[in-house]
Amino acid sequence: LRSHILERLGIAPDLPDERYSTELRNKVIIVRNRLYEHQIVRINYTTYDLRQDQDIIDISNSHCDGMLFSPEQRQNAHPYWYVRVLRIFHVDVILAGTEIPKRLSILWIRWFGEDPDWRDGWTKRRLPQIGFVPHTDPDAFGFLDPACIIRACHLMPVFF
DSSP states (O other): OHHHHHHHTTOOOOBTTTBOOHHHHTTEEEEEEEEEEESEEEEEEEOTTSOEEEEEEETTSSOOEEEEEOOOOSTTOOSEEEEEEEEEEEEEEEETTOOOOEEEEEEEEEEEEEOTTOOOBTTTTBOOOEEEOOTTSTTSEEEEOGGGOOEEEOOOOOOO
């Protein structure tokens, strides 16, 4: 969480592989050591006719999946990444040496990943197939800025 907060505050990593040292992470002070939990997050988006609308991600029911733009540059990469929102928080943080707390909204998420054995596309006449990244993967869970989510989505299960 502290590494995510440092990234959101614009602090550059001080270790190789885009990582933060323990010393730098300890400079993040969470006011009253408290995370404030919320049930919903509202995602603003622009409709096809240039009007503003809102999606709601509600963790108390099945409307808790979202999509964001993929940063992948490889050929035939899927243009979106998908997440399951597990918890919604806001936190007040102070960086050591400053006085003013900053409020950050944070999503705790589990990543979906593409099925590597599935072939999709126009020629195959099939949609992409995704599933949860295995929980043993160190990057299966993470924190995300709610502003990164472009739309809430409904993912349809596939039964074989």
